[in-house]
Amino acid sequence: MWNIKPPMTYALETKYKSYIEFNRATQSGVIFDDVIRPGLEEPGELGGPMTVGCAAGDAQSYILFCDFFDQVIEAYQNHKMISLQKSDFNYDNLKGGEDFDQGYALSCEVSAMRAVDDFSFPIHCSRGERRELLKQAKKAFDQFTDTLPGKLYSVAELSNNPEDKIANIVAPSISQFRNGLARDWPDSRAVWISNDRTLLVWVNIYDHLRLVTTRDDANIAKAFQCICVNLLRLEALYKKMRHPFIWKQQLGWVVSSPADVGTGLRASIRVKLQQLPRHKHLKDILRRLRLRMENTDCIGVYNISNAQTIGMDEVGFTQLVVDGVKLLIRMEKRLEIKENIADLIPLQK
Numbered sequence: 001m002w003n004i005k006p007p008m009t010y011a012l013e014t015k016y017k018s019y020i021e022f023n024r025a026t027q028s029g030v031i032f033d034d035v036i037r038p039g040l041e042e043p044g045e046l047g048g049p050m051t052v053g054c055a056a057g058d059a060q061s062y063i064l065f066c067d068f069f070d071q072v073i074e075a076y077q078n079h080k081m082i083s084l085q086k087s088d089f090n091y092d093n094l095k096g097g098e099d100f101d102q103g104y105a106l107s108c109e110v111s112a113m114r115a116v117d118d119f120s121f122p123i124h125c126s127r128g129e130r131r132e133l134l135k136q137a138k139k140a141f142d143q144f145t146d147t148l149p150g151k152l153y154s155v156a157e158l159s160n161n162p163e164d165k166i167a168n169i170v171a172p173s174i175s176q177f178r179n180g181l182a183r184d185w186p187d188s189r190a191v192w193i194s195n196d197r198t199l200l201v202w203v204n205i206y207d208h209l210r211l212v213t214t215r216d217d218a219n220i221a222k223a224f225q226c227i228c229v230n231l232l233r234l235e236a237l238y239k240k241m242r243h244p245f246i247w248k249q250q251l252g253w254v255v256s257s258p259a260d261v262g263t264g265l266r267a268s269i270r271v272k273l274q275q276l277p278r279h280k281h282l283k284d285i286l287r288r289l290r291l292r293m294e295n296t297d298c299i300g301v302y303n304i305s306n307a308q309t310i311g312m313d314e315v316g317f318t319q320l321v322v323d324g325v326k327l328l329i330r331m332e333k334r335l336e337i338k339e340n341i342a343d344l345i346p347l348q349k
Contacts, residue, residue, distance in 0.1 A: 026064050028120050030057030034180070035065060038123065042175035052076050052259040055179075057124030059115065059246050059254050062261075073258045079311040085252030085262055088313035089228040097221030097322045104329045105218035106270045106301065110227045110318070113207045113255045113264035114245045116238060121256035122207065123180040130188040130204050137203045140237040141192050148230065150194035152203075155186040167191040167200060181206070199230055207255050207264075209234070218269050224318050227265075252310060262310025267321040268303050270296060275335035276328060277302065281345060285331075288346040289324040304328065 025031045039053025054072060056062055062069050070081045115121060116136065119129050141152050158167050169191065172182030192201040202210040211234070213226040235245055246254040252262040260266075276282060277293075286293055292307040304325050306317040331341045 024064060026058050026060040028058045028060070028124060030061050030064075030120070030124050032065060032068070034124060035061060035068070037179045038175070038181070041178045042173070050076075052257055054258065055123050055181075055256045056121055056254075056258070057256075058120045059117070059248075061121075062248070062251060062254060069258055073261065073310065076259055077262075077308045077310050079262075079308060081250055083311070084249045085310060086313045087247075087252065087263070088315045089232055090315065091221070091225040091228045093315045094221055094224055094318055094322070096326070097224065097318070098219045100218045100269070100325065101329055102218070104272050104332065105325060106272060107214065107216055108218045108220040108223050108267075108269045109212065109214045110220065110223040110268070111210060111212040111266045112227050112231055112314075113260050114209045114211075114231075114234075114253060115255045116208045116243050117246050118243055119208065122204070123256065125180075125183070125204075127184050127187060130184065133204055133208055134188040134190060136238070136241060136243055137190065137192070137201075137209070139241060140234060141201075143237055144192075144230075144233060147233065148194050148199065149196075150192055150199070152190050152192045155189040155191065155205075158191060159186070166193060166197060167202075169202075169205070198226055201234075207257075207260075220267060220269055220318065220322060224267065224314075228314070260309050262308070263312075263314050263317060265309055265314050265317055266305055267318045268305035269321060269325050270301055271304050271325055271328065272301050273328065273332050274300050276332045279331075279335065279341070285328075285345055288348060289327065290320055291324045291328075 023031055034057045036054050038055050043053075044051065052072060054069075056069070074080055116133060119125065119133055125133075138152060141150070144150075153167075155169055158169060172185055176182040177185070188204050190203040191205075192203065194200075198213055200212045202212070211227055211231055213223045215223050238244055248254050253264045254261055255264050279285070282293075286307075290307050292305050294303045294305070296303055304321065306321055309317065312320070327344065327346075331344050334341050334344070
């Protein structure tokens with residue numbers, strides 16, 4: 001999740017050596033070595049996918065090491081840190097998203113990450129903090145179930161019930177234990193699951209909270225609505241407990257990975273594409289649409305999602321996915337009948 005290529009790891013380690021030498025630390029004790037440890041523990045492979053390779057140990061990390069994090073965000077998310085981040089949970093502002101061609105768009109998922117104020121992030125979180133975070137989550141869900149019934153399960157409970165694979169929790173890697181992300185696993189890790197299976201909330205796994213909704217159709221408008229409504233409900237409950245979600249004007253919603261700051265939102269649609277993945281301009285098309293394409297366990301089926309999480313609001317990023325997927329499907333249909341798609345390729349922005 002946080003890997004980067006070895007040359008980039010070495011460059012960052014050299015360029016920011018002063019942080020290590022002076023041993024600057026946040027109030028909770030996060031030093032620069034903690035920040036870059038995820039990339040050092042799991043550096044990835046040459047020629048492999050470029051991922052972010054670092055993580056904040058707490059919200060103050062983004063302030064103390066701002067020169068480093070700002071450059072990482074600008075490079076990874078292609079976003080200049082000169083504007084204020086906006087947020088929009090009005091799902092009615094989304095145009096389309098329920099009218100995809102079902103022969104191509106198969107299913108969808110929308111997720112959003114949040115960090116809780118006054119607590120360290122996963123790589124630096126102590127056992128006591130993690131247990132307190134779980135305690136806070138239990139209090140919130142006791143009230144949350146008044147509007148959406150559900151149950152909080154420990155990861156151990158889910159692991160012992162192989163029939164219920166809806167949470168899809170993957171055991172941590174050795175490097176995740178080393179960098180602190182999986183410290184004391186599975187202590188205080190849990191998943192809240194709504195009775196109707198429309199919403200999951202991961203607690204203390206990759207971030208303090210991660211809301212996920214999946215659908216067996218590609219109606220991403222409904223999935224986005226589910227996330228918006230329930231995220232606002234949880235936010236109100238945490239504010240009531242005096243532990244609001246962390247928001248900064250330039251960073252937006254602050255979470256542990258700089259790959260997710262801004263909105264913390266990922267909107268994804270599974271799309272059946274046979275011709276387009278072989279097109280010579282595919283990388284340019286995806287870059288200009290600001291989308292990411294990833295393989296699935298099904299040949300010829302790909303996950304299409306927003307490549308960035310900062311620089312636009314939640315509606316804006318979901319709209320990018322909606323419009324982009326519709327365009328990709330139009331291109332696919334043309335290629336199936338051997339027609340040219342040059343006029344469909346978006347201009348460089």
